[in-house]
Every structure is written in C-alpha cells, then in structure tokens.
Amino acid sequence: MNAGRISRIQVFEAKNMPGRQEAAVRVVRNGGIEGDRHCMDQEKQISIMWEDASRFVEEEEIKGLCFSRIKANLMIEGRMRLEVGDKIRAGSALLLITDRKGTCFDECGRYKTGMDCMLKDCCWFATALEDGEIRAGDLLTKAGSQEYDWQRYERQMMVPGMGSEAQERLEKASVLVVGAGGLGCPVLTTLAEAGVGRIGIMDGDVVERSNLNRQYLYTPSDIGKKKAVCAGAWLKRFRPDIELEAWEERLTRENGKRIVSSFDLVICAVDKVKTRLLINRLAKEAGKPLIDGAIDGHYGTVTAVTGRQDPCLACMNPEGKEPVHISSSLGTTTMIVGALEAQLAVAYLAGQKRKGGSVLSYDGIYGTVEEIPVFKNPSCPICGGDDC
Known part of the structure; x- marks a missing residue:
C-alpha cells in the first residue's frame, strides 16, 4: 500500500513516560514533533507504527520481551509498507523514513538470541524535512506516489x-x-x-x-x-x-x-x-x-x-x-x-x-x-x- 490514514497521534514529554494523545501536532524541520522528547536522535525524531501492531503492543505483556518500552508518535490504519529513504506526506509536513525497527532493546529475550524484532515490518523512524501540521485523520502518502x-x-x-x-x-x-x-x-x-x-x-x-x-x-x-x-x-x-x-x-x-x-x-x-x-x-x-x-x-x-x-x-x-x-x-x-x-x-x-x-x-x-x-x-x- 502507498497510503494510510493517521488514526492516532501521541506526544511524549519525557523519555520512558506515558504519552498523551493529541488531535494535531506541529512538526518542525530537523526538530521533530514540538514538545516530544521520547527520542532525541535527529535521525529518529518521529516514530511511526501500524495501528493494529500498536494495539497488540499495548494489550500484550509477554514475559521476557520489551513491548512495554515500544512507543510511537503516529499510528496509521492499513498496512502501509515503508522503506528507508521514502519521503512521505503527513498532513502538510514532509517526512523522510530514516530507519526501521530492526533490533530489540538489550533486555529483550529476542535480542539476546540474535532474533529480529517482532515489529521490524510495522515500525519505522523518520525525520522532518519540512515544517507542517499533522492531524489525526490526515492521509499519509508516499511523496510522488499519489497518482x-x-x-x-x-x-x-x-x-x-x-x-x-x-x-x-x-x-x-x-x-x-x-x-x-x-x-x-x-x-x-x-x-x-x-x-x-x-x-x-x-x-x-x-x-x-x-x-x-x-x-x-x-x-x-x-x-x-x-x-x-x-x-x-x-x-x-x-x-x-x-x-x-x-x-x-x-x-x-x-x-x-x-x-x-x-x-x-x-x-x-x-x-x-x-x-x-x-x-x-x-x-x-x-x-x-x-x-x-x-x-x-x-x-x-x-x-x-x-x-x-x-x-x-x-x-x-x-x-x-x-x-x-x-x-x-x-x-x-x-x-x-x-x-x-x-x-x-x-x-x-x-x-x-x-x-x-x-x-x-x-x-x-x-x-x-x-x-x-x-x-x-x-x-x-x-x-x-x-x-x-
């Protein structure tokens, strides 16, 4: 799929703290979502996850896995496929996909055995290329892919x-x-x-x-x-x-x-x-x-x-x-x-x-x-x- 719809938006004011749900957020070029502090890496300012994967993470507590530490700013409906290097439009903001969830946190049982993260195909990181506003309900599309x-x-x-x-x-x-x-x-x-x-x-x-x-x-x-x-x-x-x-x-x-x-x-x-x-x-x-x-x-x-x-x-x-x-x-x-x-x-x-x-x-x-x-x-x- 080349498009998805933003179902929820979360802002995390501090690392390892619960997020608050927002109807709209402002995105600043090279600065991520205003007020968000859960990831200060400039290449991983904004996290994106499929809505159904996010719900699974929130509802499941599997012993030995790191689900409780997974956080996402933008949840998207539909199983949109993203690749590193994709430019995507979210509202009036332009984002660049910089990485995907590849490995788990150190304490995760899967990490210790050298296995990939269960979320590697449904969770990504992005940086903002242009300022803009993102609202819940906005369409998220690959830039240049919309016919x-x-x-x-x-x-x-x-x-x-x-x-x-x-x-x-x-x-x-x-x-x-x-x-x-x-x-x-x-x-x-x-x-x-x-x-x-x-x-x-x-x-x-x-x-x-x-x-x-x-x-x-x-x-x-x-x-x-x-x-x-x-x-x-x-x-x-x-x-x-x-x-x-x-x-x-x-x-x-x-x-x-x-x-x-x-x-x-x-x-x-x-x-x-x-x-x-x-x-x-x-x-x-x-x-x-x-x-x-x-x-x-x-x-x-x-x-x-x-x-x-x-x-x-x-x-x-x-x-x-x-x-x-x-x-x-x-x-x-x-x-x-x-x-x-x-x-x-x-x-x-x-x-x-x-x-x-x-x-x-x-x-x-x-x-x-x-x-x-x-x-x-x-x-x-x-x-x-x-x-x-």
Whole structure:
C-alpha cells in the first residue's frame, strides 16, 4: 500500500513516560514533533507504527520481551509498507523514513538470541524535512506516489481551451503564492481545484480572529497558528495528490531569490506595497511571470506581468507609496479578486494567450470589471531596459 490514514497521534514529554494523545501536532524541520522528547536522535525524531501492531503492543505483556518500552508518535490504519529513504506526506509536513525497527532493546529475550524484532515490518523512524501540521485523520502518502486524479477534471476539460493538453500543462505546472490571507485563500483553493501540480505557500503571519471574515481556510481553533501550515494542511486534505511546499516566514531578498526561481509563476497576494515591489523585482530577475492582486473595501485590482513588454508593478508605482489608510477588507471582494488572480494564472499556465498592458479593476458595488490600459515606464529601474 502507498497510503494510510493517521488514526492516532501521541506526544511524549519525557523519555520512558506515558504519552498523551493529541488531535494535531506541529512538526518542525530537523526538530521533530514540538514538545516530544521520547527520542532525541535527529535521525529518529518521529516514530511511526501500524495501528493494529500498536494495539497488540499495548494489550500484550509477554514475559521476557520489551513491548512495554515500544512507543510511537503516529499510528496509521492499513498496512502501509515503508522503506528507508521514502519521503512521505503527513498532513502538510514532509517526512523522510530514516530507519526501521530492526533490533530489540538489550533486555529483550529476542535480542539476546540474535532474533529480529517482532515489529521490524510495522515500525519505522523518520525525520522532518519540512515544517507542517499533522492531524489525526490526515492521509499519509508516499511523496510522488499519489497518482494525479484525472477524473476530478472531466468537466473542466470540456471547457473550450481547457482540454486534456491544457490539463497536462497544469499538472506539470508550479505556482508560488506569497500571502495566505484574504486574497491568498481563494487563490490557493482555485489553483488546487484547477489541478496545478505543485503549489508553494509563503506567509510568516499567524491566524487572528479579525481574519475570519474573509480568510475561509481557517477556523477559530486555528487562531495563533501559522497561516502557511494551516493552509497547507487544508489543501492536502482537499487534494491529496498535490505537491505542496510551505514556508512559515516572510519573504526577503535573501530567501526569495532561491524560492521564486524554483517556480513557473508567482502570485502576489500581500497587502504591503514594499513587499509587492520586492516580489516584482525578484520575479523580473528570475524571468518569472507575476500576477498581482490588491483590494480595498468594495474595490480591487488584478495585474498580470507575463511578458517583457508588459509594464511591471514598479512602472505603476515607482515611488513605492503605501496607502494612507489601512485597507478595509470585505469577504466577497477578496473572494472575487483572488479568483480573478487565479483565473489569469490558470489561463496562462494552460497556454492561453492574453494581451498585456492593462489592469483589471473590480467594482463590487456595481459588480463590474473594467480593463484599464497601463504603460511601460522607459525609466523604470526594474524593467526599463526590457524591449518596449
């Protein structure tokens, strides 16, 4: 089997102490499960066991064997087969299987006679390759083993210009979404719905109560948690075959250069002009198309910079002026503007050509979208040297 479902999660606050059951845990790259202390070996931070084997260990006391010392963080339903070197997705976390239960503890009768552990085929150790959140009920899959679910897109492939060839393009495409807030939520869900193969999420913020009027990937129980982790976990539950990467940090010139260059397209879903212009610069330097969205109350704009002839964001705001007031946020506006961003991204990735040089302006009071011409600035420090 290439997949299993996480039935239980245990955290052990101290070695050789009973564990407590948790509904969800946060996993930290190179740090294992937060708060877990039962195994401090960096290569064996997280233990995984079949649920039926775990129940057997808990219920049986066999004289001379070491069952009472066996502990596991993640119990999985189904007899999933894992091998050392396998990369597995658990919720929004990425784990690497580093070892399996091969020998027993020194005091075990089987160890003394040179026999293998009875649990060698159903217990493994892992280390965390990426931060993420794991919840009871999450699917655990081998990374790259989940087949693309073509049946999901049967109706989509009936749309003119969105046939099987376009869907293949989407399957192979990768999109980085910077910002998992009001615009980021509809962008992420729409990209996942459309079948984009690989999605990256970058957001250093935590969920706040004031976000919940428009950021529908989160619930009150997520308040205080990292948006990138929560959004990533939602996407993996919604579409298990998605290849997902999440960064719980703010975009900087240092981390952004490496990350932006590894994706086919970048979507900007942030609220600060300074960050927006940094994304614009990084995308231009990496030669990546960029789609930007902005909202304020009933109004919003979407700008696509997908070709050398298109004016970039710095052409339209060369001084980098921030709004004079905090932008107000209406859930219906963020939903529509975010979906427009994703629509332009999906069309571009599917191979549909669109004339650049304009901004889509949405008016939520009248329910209209107007195309406003914009022009390249020959003196722009970011793209002024490009072909006009």
